[in-house]
Amino acid sequence: MTMTLVIAGLLGAAFGAMLDRIGATNPNWIGRMLTLTDTNLMKTILVAIGTAAILIFAGQIYGLVDVGHMSVKAAHVGVLLGGAILGFGWAIAGYCPGTGLCALAVGRIDALFFVAGGLVGAAGFMISYPFWESIGFLNGEKWTLGAIPGADYPAAIPALPGDLAGIAMGAVFILIAVLLPRRIIGRNAARAAEAAAAGRADPAE
Numbered sequence: 001m002t003m004t005l006v007i008a009g010l011l012g013a014a015f016g017a018m019l020d021r022i023g024a025t026n027p028n029w030i031g032r033m034l035t036l037t038d039t040n041l042m043k044t045i046l047v048a049i050g051t052a053a054i055l056i057f058a059g060q061i062y063g064l065v066d067v068g069h070m071s072v073k074a075a076h077v078g079v080l081l082g083g084a085i086l087g088f089g090w091a092i093a094g095y096c097p098g099t100g101l102c103a104l105a106v107g108r109i110d111a112l113f114f115v116a117g118g119l120v121g122a123a124g125f126m127i128s129y130p131f132w133e134s135i136g137f138l139n140g141e142k143w144t145l146g147a148i149p150g151a152d153y154p155a156a157i158p159a160l161p162g163d164l165a166g167i168a169m170g171a172v173f174i175l176i177a178v179l180l181p182r183r184i185i186g187r188n189a190a191r192a193a194e195a196a197a198a199g200r201a202d203p204a205e
Contacts, residue, residue: 016102025103027094027110034091036184046177053170057163060148072153076140078132093117 022044023029032038059065073079090096095103095114103111125132132138142153146160155162 016105019099019102020106024099025095025106025108025111027103030090030094030099035186037186038183039180040182043177043180046173046180050170050173050177053166053173057166057170061163067148070148072142072144074140074142076138078137079140081137 019025023041029038029041033041056065056070060067060070086096093100093114095111097118100111100114100118104115129138144153144155144162145157146162146165147155147158148162157165
């Protein structure tokens with residue numbers, strides 16, 4: 001157990017360091033990504049998701065990854081509503097839960113208020129959980145796009161091998177990242193990105 005915690009801590013620290021390195025702890029970079037004025041961070045995220053998907057699903061095919069360790073979230077109204085609220089809050093604050101904690105770790109004061117607000121929101125959800133459950137917001141079913149051997153979940157397309165679908169989706173994510181232009185909106189986006197890069201290391205920015 002102790003070694004597991006140590007490994008988890010080291011991996012978490014490395015992941016947080018990478019998030020800071022690519023600019024994910026800077027709300028200015030997040031804002032430019034969401035407004036499509038600079039897609040560098042978006043391209044990095046797409047490559048990361050695509051690479052992880054390919055490695056995980058290929059690992060399952062060759063028996064290197066135990067499908068029993070995979071967790072599938074149930075699809076219900078609560079997930080859709082929660083995702084919308086998360087996205088809205090991410091756009092306003094410039095942080096998601098993971099990047100907010102990393103930003104706090106590197107000394108950004110604004111991240112302190114974000115993390116505090118997240119804890120208050122989580123507490124509010126815990127208190128109101130029985131209500132959301134009673135109105136059916138949390139009732140749903142776990143399913144996958146394709147069939148995954150060893151997983152007891154119904155597949156939307158039973159004839160489609162789930163592992164191959166996962167690899168294909170990962171490849172599509174990487175392809176999108178490669179083809180995506182650096183900026184989609186704003187003629188001054190490149191100049192703004194250079195200015196943000198020059199001040200990214202300042203924790204007080």
